[in-house]
Amino acid sequence: MLVVTKTHPGLVRENNEDTILVQEPYIYAVADGMGGHASGEIASRSALKAFGAATHSLRRDSSEHIRDTLIEAVKKANNHVLKMAVSNDEYTGMGTTLTAVYLPGNGTAYFCHVGDSRLYIYRDNTLEKRSHDHTYVEDLKDKGCITSEEAAIHPERHILMQAIGVEENIHVQCEIFSITPNDRLLICSDGLSDMVTDAEIAEIMLEADTEICATNLLEKALNNGGRDNVSLILIDMAQSPKKAEEVSENV
Numbered sequence: 537m538l539v540v541t542k543t544h545p546g547l548v549r550e551n552n553e554d555t556i557l558v559q560e561p562y563i564y565a566v567a568d569g570m571g572g573h574a575s576g577e578i579a580s581r582s583a584l585k586a587f588g589a590a591t592h593s594l595r596r597d598s599s600e601h602i603r604d605t606l607i608e609a610v611k612k613a614n615n616h617v618l619k620m621a622v623s624n625d626e627y628t629g630m631g632t633t634l635t636a637v638y639l640p641g642n643g644t645a646y647f648c649h650v651g652d653s654r655l656y657i658y659r660d661n662t663l664e665k666r667s668h669d670h671t672y673v674e675d676l677k678d679k680g681c682i683t684s685e686e687a688a689i690h691p692e693r694h695i696l697m698q699a700i701g702v703e704e705n706i707h708v709q710c711e712i713f714s715i716t717p718n719d720r721l722l723i724c725s726d727g728l729s730d731m732v733t734d735a736e737i738a739e740i741m742l743e744a745d746t747e748i749c750a751t752n753l754l755e756k757a758l759n760n761g762g763r764d765n766v767s768l769i770l771i772d773m774a775q776s777p778k779k780a781e782e783v784s785e786n787v
């Protein structure tokens with residue numbers, strides 16, 4: 537497995553409020569924070585710190601407990617950020633997305649998600665979005681009120697229906713699915729998925745070199761405007777574990 541991460545403030549914003557967690561060898565997560573001043577950055581970092589701490593026990597978990605542990609870890613991250621937000625005026629209203637995969641190396645991927653960061657699977661030259669956007673516009677789409685094309689450019693597409701650190705009760709999307717040695721997984725913030733269409737991402741994924749592919753995804757987001765912070769984790773299941781270690785040292 538080869539893992540490449542990229543994060544960039546983009547071309548408009550001064551801060552980078554996205555955070556990436558690579559907890560080798562198994563946990564990979566992206567969080568996209570929001571809030572005034574620098575609080576979005578605090579929210580995404582704090583959420584992934586709490587999430588990372590709560591997923592340490594996963595390595596000892598039997599498979600039937602993994603799902604519960606992941607959901608619990610997201611809820612712990614939520615409580616942690618919410619507590620910070622209500623106890624400090626500077627942090628009022630902050631929140632973050634959280635999208636994570638756990639890959640124990642047995643051909644199974646465990647996935648948990650809140651917000652509008654995304655998980656894609658690229659398999660047999662086809663890109664599939666696995667995460668459900670917790671947005672107002674996605675709800676409109678689900679109800680058949682608007683099309684996917686209309687959703688992609690809708691002026692209110694950034695309104696989140698759920699985020700970490702905003703409310704006590706959250707619904708966590710959590711799924712378990714099989715992965716093959718030729719799959720690629722892409723976790724990204726909306727700074728990528730908003731600037732680069734799914735068709736463009738699929739086209740860039742034709743690049744076989746994982747590092748070049750990740751660089752090309754980031755550059756495409758910047759070339760298309762770079763209006764938001766851009767973060768991505770590209771996980772290539774086909775590459776050897778040795779390479780993954782080399783990459784993690786460079787992250």
Ligand code: MG
Pocket residue numbers: 568725726727764765
């Ligand atoms: Mg964003």
